Amino acid sequence: MDDYPLLQSLIKTSSTKTELQTFFRTTLKLTSVFDVARRTEADFTKLVNDAIEQDETLKAKFANIDFGKLYDNAKCFAAQISHLYREQQLSSPEAQHHWQPPGIRGVEKQGPTYTNLFQENWDDSCKIDSIAAIDSPVAYLRALYLFAKQLETSASESTTEEANRIRLHKRRPDLEELSIDQQSTFTAQPMLKIVNQILDENIQEALKTTADEGKSTYEVLAQKHYPFALPYEFFHHQCLLGFGAKRLSLGELNYLISTHLPLTQTIDNQYGNVLSATSADARKLMSGLGPQQQAVLTDDLLNEKLLTETVNQKPLALTEVKARADYWKKNFGIDEPSSLRNLNTFLERTELNAEQMEMLLAQGKHAPRKSTSDLTKTPVPYGARYVNGPHSAGATMKLVKTKGSKKKGDEKEGDTKTIDQLTDRRLERLNRMIRLHRWLDIPFADLDSLIVSAFESQVPRNTSMQLDAHTVSVLGIYRYFNRRYSIDAEEFGALLHQVTPYSNSDAPSLFDRVFNRARLFDKPLVLDERAFTADNSDPTSHTILQHLSASLGVALTEDSLLQIVKNTEQYLGSLKCDLRTLSSIYRQARIARMFGISITDSATLANLLGGEKISKCLTNGNIVDSHTILIDIKDSDKSFKLVARFRVPKQFDPENPLLLLSGSTLTTNTSLFVDSKITGSIYIRFPDDSNDDKHSITISQIPAVARDTEVSLEGCPIKLSDVDFEAWINHKNKVAIVIQSPRDKTSGLPDETSNYPDVTLMLNEFQDLDELHLLDVLMQMDWLTNWLNDSVFSIPKLRRLLEPRNSDDHGFLNLQQHLSKLNRDANAAAVTPREIAKLSLPKNVDDWCQVLETLLDKKGLLKNFAPSLEDDVPQKLSTALDLLINTQELENDRIKQETKKKLYDLLLLAHDRQLHTVEKFIQDISQLPMNCARGVVAWAGSSIYQILTAARHDEHLTRLPEALQPTLRHAEATVQLNLSNRALRLFLKHPGWLGISGSQPELTLHSLYLLDRFNHCMITHQHPEESLLSYLELANSSASTTVINGFLATLLNWTAAEVAVLTNMLANKKARTMKDLDWLMRCHAACKATGLSAASLLNATALNNQSTSVAWKKVGEAVMAASH
Known part of the structure; x- marks a missing residue:
């Protein structure tokens, strides 16, 4: 009818119908019956009613319309239209012919086939895997989107519930503008990435109205302290996740590739230093706490002047008042801390529950229980010492119930609980303790015991009980040993200070678990300060020593328990059954058990690392070596x-x-x-x-x-x-x-x-640079035991090589037969006067033995005329004989030459005979190849002449073992290290190639380690010894750095670029010594373990609390990339 204007002018259109169309199209935004059908009936009815209620005219005109019936009609029309559309799309309007098919060919063109009956438009169809398909992910997403829109716009009986709905356009604002293409449809996106992106956009939008505008979300999260899940440092968390999957940690890498190893056998706390990074920074990183988290724990932002309990002479300035309010706002989200005395408010702010609060304050069923074995009368607020601070036990915080007051109508207000004795300083401690508990996942009581032990073991003692860098270092070392040796916090605290006789649970105290674990005796071991000694014959001491032996699982022998007891008596004084003495004994036994070694082996490690001072540190927990x-x-x-x-x-x-x-x-x-x-x-x-x-x-x-x-x-x-x-x-x-x-x-x-x-x-007296703390000793012992597990040595072998005490060390009592044979062979190898007489030397010389005294001693042994391994023995002998014969008055040159020839042949034969005697003797005892004997003797600082002289002069074999001991120890080391004659002579000629200063490498822990690493390089990288020796010769030549790095990359099966990154850090820009090569090998192993490149490894070890966010980001991204 729209095409006939004349007809429209003659026929009056219903105004109600026109207004209804306008109402639907303009007001309700509904343009077809399909728009109505997409909504629920309740939603449609509400939409119409809401629009009508706003206009009285519409309300009057449409009062008689049944919108429910209208909705049903719309859905009916929509269904019919859809059906007709699909029918017309598939059916042909032409009538079918009634005919008899002439044959199969006729059926193909005019018969009732699917193609003839349903003429589908294949141009409107798509492939099965197309994003336009009705069963594609896009169609599924559209259906979900429309369904979600229907749900959130559906009617509700509660106005409040409808108003509180979070609409889809707020939750996922990206969906409305999502571009649908092949990549966005079929490329999987991690849910976490989508969530983070949406949260980041919303956070950034909210930050526009704050002082943090322009900062990234991660920067803001790292700076905020409330709620207690903050601060959150994203790049530090990346490092934790990446290294955690490989059972490593930040800071641990510094120890793995430390440029200083504890090899000096003196006090040295530089282990853990890497280039410019220090071990102190490494220990803090090992705690697993980020720089901002450490700052929350250690920064004294709320100083004494700002505390309410401090009596000030004058009121606080406005800036100080604001600083105080800012502190509480930043950490608890409130301006004034007084409300936190209410338990419910405190729990709400800290997100603790009631049981956790009792554990935090050591109250209720978690109150401390003293062991019946402790007879001392001094109470200790166990489990809550840190949060209560350095105050007496009677002033500890408690949970107090306050009765409610009466109100109107005699209604009684509910009882409330408050935290009694809560001060601002204690509130600050609670803040730190709660955060530390959540970050480290350590129970409150164990964490408190560990922290207090750190305070007590600190030098000087931390009397203020404030968390500081030393406390964080203790946490770092604890977490390392907890991961590697499964030692818990309470045990580790006992190693640092004392074994506690308290417990705050049904389990017995650590003291009872250690010393009274098994009821093997009539009476338990009690802390009654009874005196005892290491004398096992004393009845009282015998009982106590037996108790200690059974409790600690250590034999009651001189090389086990009695050795510990004697150490304790030497460094602590008289022995008593008190915590100080028993804790020292426990410390020494537990450390040995933790490393899986015996007490004797533990003492050997202590002696190798620094001797008496290390033993004293194991006994006391620390020593101070300076003033x-x-x-x-x-x-x-x-x-x-x-x-x-x-x-x-x-x-x-x-x-x-x-x-x-x-x-x-x-x-x-x-x-x-x-x-x-x-x-x-x-x-x-x-x-x-x-x-x-x-x-x-x-x-x-x-x-x-x-x-x-x-x-x-x-x-x-x-x-x-x-x-x-x-x-x-x-x-x-x-x-x-x-x-x-x-x-x-x-x-x-x-x-x-x-x-x-x-x-x-x-x-x-107490300065960090000079003190030797138990933490340093534990890390050094850990390194030494780990190296020995991978090396050719064991602790008993090292003790035999480096700590010779008497002639029994090498089993000389069982070598009497070899020693007797050496004595006989030495006598047989000597040049006799009869042999000289047989030479028929010129008669004008009265005594040829006296003439040869510079070469031959009175007993016929050749002296050490060629002391250096580089000396040509025949040439040296010829030169020496020239000097001797030329001084004699012989008739002519012919006689001189004949005389020299006779003496030369005799003495050279004697030299070889005597050398073979020593070679055979050493081979029989230590299985040393005979061609290495001369090098071993030179390494020991001895000579063939000295050995044979000792053998000939000691007929009763009493002093011979002592003379042979250095040579046999060096021979055993050579056999253990599998050194060839060439390698041994090369390192003796060039000790600097090992990385050792001096003219000749001595048999020390340092030299044995470097030689073992030489052997380790051959075995691990499967290269012959010649290749490694050739590299050292090349590295110490004038060859270019590129050529040297290329050769080293081949040896290590690495790339030359990675090698160059590390060698550029060395003093000579190339690895010239075995010490340099060892560092590169350890860096290579660390790169393989972490998946990091050499540059990223160095960047990770250079991190500290002062590192920029750019440095953290670089390492974090590298770690995450390596983990995937």
């Missing part, structure tokens, strides 16, 4: 501040000046030492009433120092009259004399002196 004096000198406007750090030897010699250690400094505001031609000295006097100096300190050779600057005094001599530090501190009179002396003593200029009576002297 530090702080000297403050003032006089009106002049001042000097000195830090003098030095070690005092056991035998103190006042006349032998000590040298100041690293960390010694001088700061002055004067210009007295500016002139480089002047050398300074500072003399501290302690005059008494008689004006005599009983004590004095002199620091000399002070270098030039500008005004108001700090200069290092490392290496400057310090002379002490004595080491009575307490007398220095307490002395009333202290005078400082500053002396300026000309460096040129011939200048004739006098010394200039100035006195300063205002001197303050303090003793600060």
Whole structure:
């Protein structure tokens, strides 16, 4: 009818129908019956009713319309239209012919086939795997999308529920603009990636109205501290996940590729250093805590001035008030902490439950229980010592129930619980403890025990009980040993300090689990301070020692339990049944058991790592090896501040000046030492009433120092009259004399002196650089045991090679037959006077034996005329004979030559005979190849002549074992290392190629390790010895770095580019020594274990708390890439 305007003008159209069409199309946005059918009836009815309610005119006109029936009609029409559409698409409008098919060919064109009956338009169809198919993922997504839209727009009986709906366009705003193509349809996307992307977009939108606008989401998450799941450091978390899958950790890599290994057999805490990275940084990273997490634990942001319980002389400034409020807001999400005393509020803010709160405060069923074996009366707030702080046990935090008050209508308010004795400082401790518990997943009681043990073992003792870098280091070492040796936090804390006699659960205390585990005795071992000794014959001591033996699983022998007990008595003093003594015994036994070695082997490791001081550290938990004096000198406007750090030897010699250690400094505001031609000295006097100096300190050779600057005094001599530090501190009179002396003593200029009576002297013995803590010893023992497990040596073998004590070490008692044979063979190999007489030498020389005394001793043994392995024996012998014969008055040259020829043949034969005697003897005992004997003897610092002389002179074989011991130890080492004669001679000729200073490598832990790594390289990378020796020769030649790196890459089965990254870090830019090669081998092994490249490995070891986010991101991405 729209095509006939005249007809429209004659026939009046229903205004209601027109208005209804306008209402549906414009107001309701419904253009067809299909739009109505897509909605539910309730949704459609609500949509219409809502639109009508807003317009009174429409409400009056459409009051009689049944919209339910209208909805049904719309769905009916939609179904009919769909059916007709599908029917017309498939059916032909032409009527079928009634005919009899003439044959099969006729049926093909006019018969009732599927093609003739249903004329489908294949151009409208698509392939099965097309994204346009009705069963494709796109169609499924569209159906889900429409269904979700229907659900969220459906009617609800509750207005509140409908208003609180989170619509799809808010939850997934990307769907509306999602581009549908082949890639977006069939490329799988991780759900986590989609979630992170949506969250990031929403967070960034919210940040636009805050001070954090422009920052990335990860930056904001790392800076925020509340809720307690924060701070979150994304790139650090990537490292944790990537390394965790390989059972490694950040920081552990620093120990794997440390440039300093504990091989010096002296105190050394540099193990773990990698290039510029320190072991202290490595231990912090091993804790698994990111830099921001560590800052939350250790930064004292809420200082004493801002605490409410601190009594201040004046009120806080506005900036301080704001800082205090900001702290609580940042950590607890509230401005004022007073509300946190309410238990419900505290639980809500910290996301703890009631049982966890009791565990945190050691209350209720988690209250501490003291062992009946502890007879001491001093209570300890076990399980909550850290959160309560350094206060008495009676002032600990408690959960207190407060009764409710009456209200109107006699309604009683519910009872509430509060945290009694909660101060701001304790609240700060609770904040840190809760976070640490969640980050490390350690029970509160065990974590508290570990932290307190770290405080108690710290040097100096951490009396303030504040978390610091040392605490984080303890956590790092604990997590490493927990992962490798399955030691729990309470046990590790006992290693650091003491075995606790307390428990806060139904399980017995650690003391009872260790010492009273099995009821083998009538009475348990109790802490009653009974004295005992290592004398097993004493009845009281015997009972206690038997108890300790059964409890610790250690034999009651001299090389097991009694050795531990004697160590404890030596370093701790008299033995008593107290925690200090028993904890020391437990520590030594538990460490040996943790590493899977015997007590004797543990003592051997301690001796190899540093001797007595390491043993003392295992007994005490730590030792201090230095002293530090702080000297403050003032006089009106002049001042000097000195830090003098030095070690005092056991035998103190006042006349032998000590040298100041690293960390010694001088700061002055004067210009007295500016002139480089002047050398300074500072003399501290302690005059008494008689004006005599009983004590004095002199620091000399002070270098030039500008005004108001700090200069290092490392290496400057310090002379002490004595080491009575307490007398220095307490002395009333202290005078400082500053002396300026000309460096040129011939200048004739006098010394200039100035006195300063205002001197303050303090003793600060405990400095991180000088202390040797149990943590260092444990890591060094861990390295040593790991190396021995992979090497050709064992601990008993090392003890036999490096710690010879007596002649029994090599089983000389069972070698009497070999020693007797050596004595006989030495006598047989000697040149006799009869052999010389048979030569018919010229008669004008009275005594040819005396002439040959420089070559031949009185008993016929050839002296060591060719001491060097490089010496040509025939040539050296010929030269020596020339000198001897030319000094004799013989008739002519012919006789001289004949005489020389006879002596030459005799002595060369004697030399070979004597050499073979020693070669055969060493081969029979140690299975050493005979061609290596001369090199072994030279390595031992001996000679063939010395061995045979000892054998001939010791007829009763009493002193021979001692003389042979060095040679046999070196022979055994050579056999164990499988060294060839060429390799042995090469390293003896070039000890620097091993990486050892000196003219000849001694048999030490250092040399054995490097030689073992030489052997390890051949076995691991399956290359012959010649290839490795050829590389060392090439590396120490003038060949280019490229050629050397290429050869090394072939040896290590690596790429030259990776090798070049590492060699560029070396001093010579190439691996010239076995020490350098060992570092590259360890780096190669670490790269294979982690999947990282050499550059990424070095970047990972260089990380610390001060590293930039760019550095963390680079390592995090490399770790994640390697893990996939």
